């Protein structure tokens with residue numbers, strides 16, 4: 445579904461990673477690992493069109509998304525992508541249910557499978573009955589669970605998750621990974637940047653950004669498959 449070829453990212457003379465080449469398929473859950481500062485978030489941002497790689501291509505259905513126009517970027521974010529990022533990207537002054545309603549897709553025909561409803565998603569993330577609460581009154585972990593519920597309602601083809609379990613207790617961390625796993629089993633491609641050994645072990649494949657990438661001016665073949 446996503447073909448990444450010879451991707452590199454440099455800031456000035458510092459190369460974060462280079463020669464990054466791999467494919468992410470539908471139904472696959474992939475862990476992106478590497479030491480702090482190795483560029484995991486930056487790579488996710490490049491895949492999510494929030495940042496641009498210095499060289500290389502990222503193809504979706506044959507089209508290089510790094511060359512998309514603003515209009516194509518908007519369409520790709522709306523129709524294909526789902527983010528689970530550290531700032532949650534929720535509407536702070538709106539309620540839980542208002543934040544989820546923006547993700548509901550109209551069914552184009554009766555053949556369209558009905559998606560997860562807002563009530564089902566909130567129940568799955570343990571936030572039933574909290575629909576009317578305003579986002580900024582929720583804890584960080586609760587906001588993250590709202591972001592996860594929004595992903596379930598949206599059902600994107602590609603999910604990019606940046607340390608999705610970092611701020612959570614063990615039970616909620618397991619719940620997040622279980623939901624992402626269920627989404628991948630339903631045909632979604634999931635990429636998770638993580639330091640967690642347990643999350644890594646639950647993924648289908650692991651890509652490791654190399655330790656040397658932290659060293660300024662030392663370009664490396666950045667990606668290993670384990």
Ligand SMILES: Nc1ncnc2c1ncn2[C@@H]1O[C@H](COP(=O)(O)OP(=O)(O)OP(=O)(O)O)[C@@H](O)[C@H]1O
Pocket residue numbers: 455460478479480481482483484485486487637
């Ligand atoms: N706009 C920028 N200009 C210069 N350097 C930047 C810029 N954005 C990020 N960096 C640097 O790129 C490096 C990689 O950052 P990134 O957040 O991608 O790493 P990470 O592997 O996700 O780290 P962590 O595991 O700590 O979250 C960091 O050293 C960061 O300071």
